[in-house]
Amino acid sequence: MRYAIIGDTMPAVEVLFDAPGESMYTQSGAMAWMTDGVSMDSNMRGGFGKSLGRMFTGESLFMATYRAERPGAKIAFASTVAGVVLPVNVGEMNGLICQKDAFLCAQESVDLAVTFTKKFSAGLFGGEGFILQRLSGQGMAFLEIDGDKVERMLAPGEVLKVDTGNVVAFEPSVSYEIETVRGFKNIFFGGEGLFLTKLVGPGRVILQTQNFNDFAGRIIRLIPGK
16 A cells, blocks of 8 residues: 655545555545545444444544555545644554544554543543544554644653644653643633643654634634624
8 A cells, every 4th residue: 555645735645555455444524536446335343332432532433444456546535624634654653642533544454442531630621522542553544634733752751731622642651631721810811711731741742733623613703693
C-alpha cells in the first residue's frame, strides 16, 4: 500500500493498493472517490461492544472496509473541514490517544478502540468526553487536523496547558487532566471558560490551531433567529 496527501485547503489521502487483499477502513461517509477494483463492506468492526463504544466517541456505529480486488486500484478519503491530514505510522510508537473525530482512516492491521482518561474529572469537563480513542497495532493511520498542525515533544514533568478543543492526540506516556482556571475575572471574562487541558510529559503531543466547534458556534450566532 502506498499513499499521497493531495490538496491544500481541504486535503485528502489517496491510497494506491499494490496487491489484491490490501484494505483500508474508515468511518461511514469518509470515502471521497475510488477506481474500479475496490470492494466495500460495511460492518460493526470489532463486534457490537467496540461499535457501541465508538458511538460514545462521536464516530459511527458501522465502519466501512474497502478491499483491493486487483493491484493498482485507488481510493481516497477526504477531510471534513479545512486543515491537515496527518499520516501516523502506528507501529513506530506505543499507540496514540486521539480526541473524538480525529480518526479518518487506517489499514486493517491498526486497531481503533475506546479508552478512558486517567482521571474522571478530565472526562466530565475536558470537552472531548470521558471516552477517547486509542490507536494500536501495526500499519498506517490518518488523522484529521482542524487548521494547522503543531507538534510538541514534552520532557519528563514538562507541562503544557491547552484549550481542550485544540488537542488532537498524544502518546500514552503523556498524562491528561483538567485544571480549573484561577480567578473570578478570568473565569467570567477571560473567554476560555472554567477549565483548561493540562498535559504533562514525557511524550509527543499533537495540537491543532483551530477549534472547529468554537468556529461553528460563531457561525451559528450570526444566523438570523439564532
